[in-house]
Amino acid sequence: MLPLEIERLALCRVPGSGSVDIRRLRGGLMNDTYRVRRDAQTFALRVASRHEHEFGLDRAFEARVLAVAAAQDLAPAIIYSDPQGGILLSRWAAGHRWNSDALRRPANVARIALLLQRIHALPLPSPARIMSPKSWVDYYSAAGRGTAAAPYTAALRDSAVTRLAALAALPGTGPVLCHSDLHTLNLIDDGRTLKLLDWEYAHASDPFWDLAGWSANNDLNADLTESLLANYSGRCPTPDERSRLATLTWLYDYVCLLWSERYLESARQPGAAPDGVAARAARLAARLSGK
Numbered sequence: 001m002l003p004l005e006i007e008r009l010a011l012c013r014v015p016g017s018g019s020v021d022i023r024r025l026r027g028g029l030m031n032d033t034y035r036v037r038r039d040a041q042t043f044a045l046r047v048a049s050r051h052e053h054e055f056g057l058d059r060a061f062e063a064r065v066l067a068v069a070a071a072q073d074l075a076p077a078i079i080y081s082d083p084q085g086g087i088l089l090s091r092w093a094a095g096h097r098w099n100s101d102a103l104r105r106p107a108n109v110a111r112i113a114l115l116l117q118r119i120h121a122l123p124l125p126s127p128a129r130i131m132s133p134k135s136w137v138d139y140y141s142a143a144g145r146g147t148a149a150a151p152y153t154a155a156l157r158d159s160a161v162t163r164l165a166a167l168a169a170l171p172g173t174g175p176v177l178c179h180s181d182l183h184t185l186n187l188i189d190d191g192r193t194l195k196l197l198d199w200e201y202a203h204a205s206d207p208f209w210d211l212a213g214w215s216a217n218n219d220l221n222a223d224l225t226e227s228l229l230a231n232y233s234g235r236c237p238t239p240d241e242r243s244r245l246a247t248l249t250w251l252y253d254y255v256c257l258l259w260s261e262r263y264l265e266s267a268r269q270p271g272a273a274p275d276g277v278a279a280r281a282a283r284l285a286a287r288l289s290g291k
Contacts, residue, residue: 001047006034010045013080013089014038029263029277030057030200035092043079044093046198048086054266055259056139057200059083064125065177065202066090073193074118093197095190103184103218106227112214113231115194120176120207130175131203133251134164140258152285153258159288160254163247170244175204182210183217208241212248216256225249250288257284 001009010020016039025033034045048059060083069075080089102108131139137160141153179186180201188195211232215225229237229245237245260281 001032006045006047009047009087010034010036010038013087014043014045015079016041028198030055031086031198036089042092042094044076044090044197046088046090050266054143055262056136058129058203059086059088059200061125061129062199062202063088065122065199068122068125069119069196069199072118072122073195074115074122075196075199093188093190093195095188095195098184098187098189100218104220104224109224109227110231111194113228115196116207116210116214116232119179119196119210122177124175124177124204128175129203131180131205133167133205133209133248133255136255137164137251137258140255140262143262152281152288153254153261156254156257156285156288160251163250167244167247167251170247171240172206172244176207178203178205178207178210180205180209180213182214206244206248208245208248209252211245212252215245216249216252253284253288257281257288260284 006022007020010022014020014036018039021037022045023035025035028049030048030050031046032049034047036043036045063078063081063083066075066078066081070077076090076093078088078090080087082088098108103112179196179199180203181198182196186197188197211225211228214220215228220228225245226237226242229241233241260277263277264281
């Protein structure tokens with residue numbers, strides 16, 4: 001949207017009267033976000049910048065998830081939502097984001113485990129969006145068909161098939177609500193509780209999918225991953241649980257690699273994709289090949 005359109009949207013949808021103060025924040029890969037102030041209140045206005053169906057987002061399901069998550073203080077309160085138009089207006093989530101040192105502190109590992117327990121205990125909005133790791137692999141693989149050959153994922157495809165088969169043979173559990181995009185940019189710590197932003201990838205799946213995402217996105221070592229799993233389960237993990245989490249972590253990285261290649265393919269024009277996406281794809285491919 002153009003600046004004037006953003007101003008008109010804010011004037012129409014942000015509670016209060018009088019003028020609005022709008023500041024564009026650093027743009028994400030899928031959305032543009034603005035901090036809006038009006039009548040001494042602060043809001044976050046998120047506007048989609050890309051088509052959701054290309055990348056596996058589901059903004060309609062996100063709106064239903066946010067209703068239950070915000071009620072449990074796990075997400076900012078929603079003021080206005082237009083999933084079809086890609087518009088989300090919420091209360092501003094005050095607090096700070098964790099850096100690399102903070103997320104590795106034992107107390108914060110325990111807090112993340114508790115946060116995941118609370119998310120996974122939320123009721124599933126109906127109709128539920130159910131996605132397995134295989135569903136994600138199939139989704140992004142299908143989305144990439146007919147485009148330029150992916151430089152990394154083709155070489156790893158057989159490994160992914162093997163791990164999906166190994167996962168199917170392991171004891172699992174029923175699907176729960178998963179955030180599915182856990183990283184520090186989506187986490188706000190207000191000193192009292194933790195809140196999560198950007199639930200567009202939320203779906204019902206294996207609860208370990210979120211543990212795998214937090215571990216993979218934050219490059220947790222084996223000891224920190226073990227601590228996360230132990231805090232989450234409340235006991236010493238079993239060998240099957242360790243194996244399940246390790247397999248899901250590899251698959252999470254693979255799905256992220258598929259996503260990255262899909263993003264790069266959709267932005268083939270020079271300068272259309274941030275350099276960080278290509279760099280991340282290379283790092284993921286190297287890590288996956290080494291596991």
